[in-house]
Amino acid sequence: MSDLKKFVRGALSVSQDILDNGIGALGEKMIVDIKEKGEKINPSKPHAVRTKMYGHDHTLCEGDVLCIIRKGGLYEHFGIYAGNDRVIHYSGDGDDFAGNVSIHEAPMSEFLEGQNEFYVLDFPEEDADAGIVRQISGSIVYGSMKDTVRNLMKMEGYKLYSPKETLERARSRIGETKYNFPFNNCEHFAVWCKTGLAESHQMGDGIAGVAGIIKMMANGELDGKVFFKSVDNLQDIIIKNGMIVDGSGNEPYKADIAILDGKISFIGNAEGMTAKKEINADGKYVTPGFIDTHSHSDSSIWINPEAQSSVRQGVTTEIVGNCGFSMRHTITVPFDKMGDGIECVYDFANKDVPVPKGAFKNTLDKMEKMGSSVNTAWLIGHNDLRVIAGLNTTDYTDEQFAVMEGFIREAMQAGYIGFSTGLEFDPGILSRPEEVEKLAMVAAEYDGIYTTHMRDEGTYILEAVEEFLNVIRKTKMRGMISHLNVKYDNGIPNDYLDKCMNKLKDARADEGLDVFTDMLSTTYGTGCAQAMLPPWLYENGWDEARKILADDEGRKKVKADMNRYWRFLDFGQWNRLLRIIAPHMPEVTAMSFEELCKEWNREPCDAFLDVFMKTETIEQVRAIEMVGVMFDEQTMIDTVVNDDIYLWMSDSYTTVEEGDARTGNMSDYMGYMYFFTRYVKELGVISIEKAVNKATKRVADHYRLEKRGQIKEGYFADINIFDLENLKINATFTDPCKYCSGFDYVIVNGTPVIQKGKHTGKRAGMVLRRK
Numbered sequence: 001m002s003d004l005k006k007f008v009r010g011a012l013s014v015s016q017d018i019l020d021n022g023i024g025a026l027g028e029k030m031i032v033d034i035k036e037k038g039e040k041i042n043p044s045k046p047h048a049v050r051t052k053m054y055g056h057d058h059t060l061c062e063g064d065v066l067c068i069i070r071k072g073g074l075y076e077h078f079g080i081y082a083g084n085d086r087v088i089h090y091s092g093d094g095d096d097f098a099g100n101v102s103i104h105e106a107p108m109s110e111f112l113e114g115q116n117e118f119y120v121l122d123f124p125e126e127d128a129d130a131g132i133v134r135q136i137s138g139s140i141v142y143g144s145m146k147d148t149v150r151n152l153m154k155m156e157g158y159k160l161y162s163p164k165e166t167l168e169r170a171r172s173r174i175g176e177t178k179y180n181f182p183f184n185n186c187e188h189f190a191v192w193c194k195t196g197l198a199e200s201h202q203m204g205d206g207i208a209g210v211a212g213i214i215k216m217m218a219n220g221e222l223d224g225k226v227f228f229k230s231v232d233n234l235q236d237i238i239i240k241n242g243m244i245v246d247g248s249g250n251e252p253y254k255a256d257i258a259i260l261d262g263k264i265s266f267i268g269n270a271e272g273m274t275a276k277k278e279i280n281a282d283g284k285y286v287t288p289g290f291i292d293t294h295s296h297s298d299s300s301i302w303i304n305p306e307a308q309s310s311v312r313q314g315v316t317t318e319i320v321g322n323c324g325f326s327m328r329h330t331i332t333v334p335f336d337k338m339g340d341g342i343e344c345v346y347d348f349a350n351k352d353v354p355v356p357k358g359a360f361k362n363t364l365d366k367m368e369k370m371g372s373s374v375n376t377a378w379l380i381g382h383n384d385l386r387v388i389a390g391l392n393t394t395d396y397t398d399e400q401f402a403v404m405e406g407f408i409r410e411a412m413q414a415g416y417i418g419f420s421t422g423l424e425f426d427p428g429i430l431s432r433p434e435e436v437e438k439l440a441m442v443a444a445e446y447d448g449i450y451t452t453h454m455r456d457e458g459t460y461i462l463e464a465v466e467e468f469l470n471v472i473r474k475t476k477m478r479g480m481i482s483h484l485n486v487k488y489d490n491g492i493p494n495d496y497l498d499k500c501m502n503k504l505k506d507a508r509a510d511e512g513l514d515v516f517t518d519m520l521s522t523t524y525g526t527g528c529a530q531a532m533l534p535p536w537l538y539e540n541g542w543d544e545a546r547k548i549l550a551d552d553e554g555r556k557k558v559k560a561d562m563n564r565y566w567r568f569l570d571f572g573q574w575n576r577l578l579r580i581i582a583p584h585m586p587e588v589t590a591m592s593f594e595e596l597c598k599e600w601n602r603e604p605c606d607a608f609l610d611v612f613m614k615t616e617t618i619e620q621v622r623a624i625e626m627v628g629v630m631f632d633e634q635t636m637i638d639t640v641v642n643d644d645i646y647l648w649m650s651d652s653y654t655t656v657e658e659g660d661a662r663t664g665n666m667s668d669y670m671g672y673m674y675f676f677t678r679y680v681k682e683l684g685v686i687s688i689e690k691a692v693n694k695a696t697k698r699v700a701d702h703y704r705l706e707k708r709g710q711i712k713e714g715y716f717a718d719i720n721i722f723d724l725e726n727l728k729i730n731a732t733f734t735d736p737c738k739y740c741s742g743f744d745y746v747i748v749n750g751t752p753v754i755q756k757g758k759h760t761g762k763r764a765g766m767v768l769r770r771k
Helices: 003-012 016-021 023-036 108-112 130-139 145-154 163-174 208-218 359-370 382-388 398-414 433-444 461-475 496-511 542-550 552-559 593-600 604-613 618-622 633-641 666-670 673-682 688-695 697-703
Strands: 057-059 065-071 074-081 086-091 102-107 117-122 188-193 227-231 235-244 253-260 263-268 275-280 285-288 290-292 315-320 375-381 418-422 449-453 478-481 515-519 524-528 577-581 625-629 646-648 719-722 743-748 751-755
Touching (some): 235 263, 285 688, 290 697, 315 743, 359 375, 359 398, 375 382, 375 398, 382 398, 382 418, 382 433, 398 433, 418 433, 433 449, 449 461, 461 496, 461 515, 478 697, 496 633, 515 633, 524 666, 542 552, 542 604, 552 604, 577 593, 633 646, 633 673, 646 688, 646 697, 688 697
Parallel strands (some): 235 275, 290 315, 315 375, 418 449, 449 478, 515 646
Antiparallel strands (some): 065 074, 065 117, 086 102, 188 227, 235 253, 253 263, 285 719, 524 625, 577 625, 719 743, 743 751
16 A cells, blocks of 8 residues: 555545545545434534635645644644745644644744744655645544644655754745735635546535545546645635736736635636626626826815726726825815714815824825725825925925924825925925925835926926936935926927936936836826916915916016926917816816907917916915827827836826816826727737736836735735727717726726726725835
8 A cells, every 4th residue: 555545544544445435425424424413514523524724825746845833742733834934834723633723824933933843744756746635634634633743754755854954945945935825714625637627625515525635646636736726615706707917917818716805816717616796707808907106186086985087997096195285275075974083184275274283194094984986095295295384485494394294204104105296386396306305215214105296397307307316316215207208399309208218217227226207198188287387476475476467567577487387388389278177267167278268358378377367366276277288199109108117197186977076177087098098909009918017017016005906816806897899988178077988897905896887886995005
């Protein structure tokens, strides 16, 4: 009789006759025995094992190391080395190991400290199949642990090693990253045979399933390198037959996906698995949810927590708080009632009331309590810090800097992921580089990321890139230039964009700096209209600015000093300005800029300045946006779409078709979808797998969004299901407030938010706090 069969007999205490009769006879015998005794199947009884294991994905193969730990005279634990100096260990109740089994992941050090004895049995390479027998026999098959160890130690070819030797052997033979163990409750398991996937074996049917596996092994029916995967009895969702684009950049492949407790629990052939909900994704792409690197939903999501326009574009995570504004402007309508009970004081409506300590923490707490349909990760804005500190000049006092430093620390400790600047906007435009560097250094202490809307995107854009790189050099932070672009015919050489990109690439290659840039998808874009105005206009307050704009000589002076930001407007190309969006002036927002000029019977520059002259407060001024044609499509394809230095963003707000949160900006409704409808579907200038990679994994990696951005076991189930040909943009310039369509499902943390193309109302998103 072979060592393997001897081991099977000893470990299981099952006669050879029962093994020879097969799993059916064994299962029937066990059930009959129980019924005859009048007992119900008891999970704690060895002969009716219904143990809730914790699933793991592990390929048992040659070189696996089994650890047996003796403590207090009893062999209470054993485990398999999992790499990274961690052990997946199994612990039983006293000497009887079969009844109440729990499985945990723990550092190797836990086993090396305070143990009376530590035995290790090294699997002989020629007997790799025995690995699964040992695993089963020690964890889920009845019989005492003592007997199991005794039988193992009798087998020829196995040696005992000291703890130190064990660790060295495990490290050298298994490596640091071989195994991945997502933990999910399960009551089923299945095994790959030479002929394919075996039937699912249920632990509740006695030990018949286990004996069946052992019998297949004894008869040589299993592959030498056994694939053992635990499969849950009841998943939350199974997505079947989809073409998976997993976010890695690799080619699509067909497989099923199971979701349990908000995470991806299984990828492969889900035959035999069951779920509360099954989705047929045949003929559809299944991708990770898209991650918007740059949105301004930090203001609009409070009144649109369902994030309607975002999720309908497949966006499941938004990085908010960009361009130096953590809440872009004062919200004039009530916050969602579900957030009541936590005062969100991060709002500058009442300038006479100072922002108290706790404001930034309260913002995240309120967001978390209120809930939203997308995940949000928050940046702390430099412009807001300046406003809180009462700083609207170039130089700051020690007291003002202390206020800014205190709040940036509070924000980072509360879970904000980094620090953003908007150096082309008021009041950040007045700051010196030294101020930015000192504040960034504070965020760097918490491993924050630095993002910037640079000081200049025109004539001095090369200097602005260098200012950004200097912050990264001094702080060693990860960095992101927001919407790096060179607007065509904007008064600077055409090769400046290439020079900017090369600066970033050289910084990565030569200096090891972790820097990228991002950009929106369309040839037209949205900008802060105030950035066209000279800062001196409002240095003495907005009331004085309105008087200057109302005075003929004052207006002439302003017109002579508008060669900034969208410089093409100063050159007279007002036909490229499509629309002004002024939330406090709906009559302006409702028409195109051309129509506005005709309605007011004004020249374009005067009509533009009249909007500001009619605006009463600086807060309203900061909220005014403009939409214009800025970029050349072929340049976009060559750079933003295909160059690896670029990630993708929308630069927009999450919005609704109707109601208080309606923005009226076409880009807010379709700015992210355009990457896929225009460049992947219509033009075919980028593959689906590369497009998804730029929209998912690369963003998650740079922003350190843990277990996001990939279709991978153990990762959060942020998932899109769609037919690329059905994706459609419905918004137009004349009718901008229309959602995109075409996503069959958008799943956020395991919960469908879009289902069969309709919003479910679920607020499944999380606040992704820095850890």
